[in-house]
Amino acid sequence: MKIILLGAPGSGKGTVADQICAEFNIPHISTGVIFRDNIEKGTEIGKLAKQLIDNGSLMPDNITIALVKDRLLQTDCKNGYVLDGFPRTLEQAKALSKLTQIDAVIYINVPKQDILNRIENRMICTKCKKNFDKIIYKKSVCDQCGGKLEKRADDNLVAIEQRYDIYTKESQPLIKYYQKQMFEVAGSKTREETYKLVREFLKKRKC
Ligand code: ADP
Numbered sequence: 001m002k003i004i005l006l007g008a009p010g011s012g013k014g015t016v017a018d019q020i021c022a023e024f025n026i027p028h029i030s031t032g033v034i035f036r037d038n039i040e041k042g043t044e045i046g047k048l049a050k051q052l053i054d055n056g057s058l059m060p061d062n063i064t065i066a067l068v069k070d071r072l073l074q075t076d077c078k079n080g081y082v083l084d085g086f087p088r089t090l091e092q093a094k095a096l097s098k099l100t101q102i103d104a105v106i107y108i109n110v111p112k113q114d115i116l117n118r119i120e121n122r123m124i125c126t127k128c129k130k131n132f133d134k135i136i137y138k139k140s141v142c143d144q145c146g147g148k149l150e151k152r153a154d155d156n157l158v159a160i161e162q163r164y165d166i167y168t169k170e171s172q173p174l175i176k177y178y179q180k181q182m183f184e185v186a187g188s189k190t191r192e193e194t195y196k197l198v199r200e201f202l203k204k205r206k207c
């Protein structure tokens with residue numbers, strides 16, 4: 001089962017992706033995680049990513065597409081995957097359509113104000129990259145691996161506004177592009193309620 005998750009930054013794509021991957025046993029491919037790994041490792045891509053991502057800009061399509069193309073060729077992808085954060089532009093969507101056929105597209109729709117609040121409160125595990133909401137989760141270490149939690153460098157209000165604007169301009173056209181095969185879920189509910197709807201949809205599709 002090959003799944004795309006669409007939604008604004010902070011809509012909960014990463015959380016839903018983790019839930020799907022745990023249940024259906026397929027890898028979670030997040031371009032954001034791949035770029036942040038490159039930043040940590042200080043690669044050439046990481047150096048560029050550091051500049052662009054911290055101020056809320058997108059990475060260039062050619063680099064992003066090449067990275068995803070490579071990743072999808074790895075053996076763990078043979079039974080499917082969840083793409084989180086890719087495609088983010090029409091050009092990326094068109095490139096993806098040449099690489100493979102996607103089975104399901106899920107759009108997590110969340111109002112802008114909820115998004116801004118969530119990103120402000122988002123903490124991320126430095127080890128396993130799991131996300132937490134500091135209003136709900138009060139500890140400073142990850143419940144999954146014990147890693148330290150910290151705020152992402154691009155989760156500041158200026159970068160968030162910039163990311164949201166870019167999302168509206170670059171990524172919202174994807175909602176129209178995938179309309180015919182898209183399942184839309186209101187993502188303002190709890191993570192359990194949101195996932196319940198996603199799960200029912202995926203089970204019904206039996207893919
Ligand atoms: P969020 O969903 O909160 O925006 P991500 O972890 O998905 O966070 O992405 C973080 C940043 O990485 C984005 O703001 C962007 O700069 C870069 N990025 C991630 N995916 C892509 C992509 N498909 N194309 C271009 N840039 C990307």
Ligand code: ZN
Nearest residue numbers: 125128142145
């Ligand atoms: Zn962790």
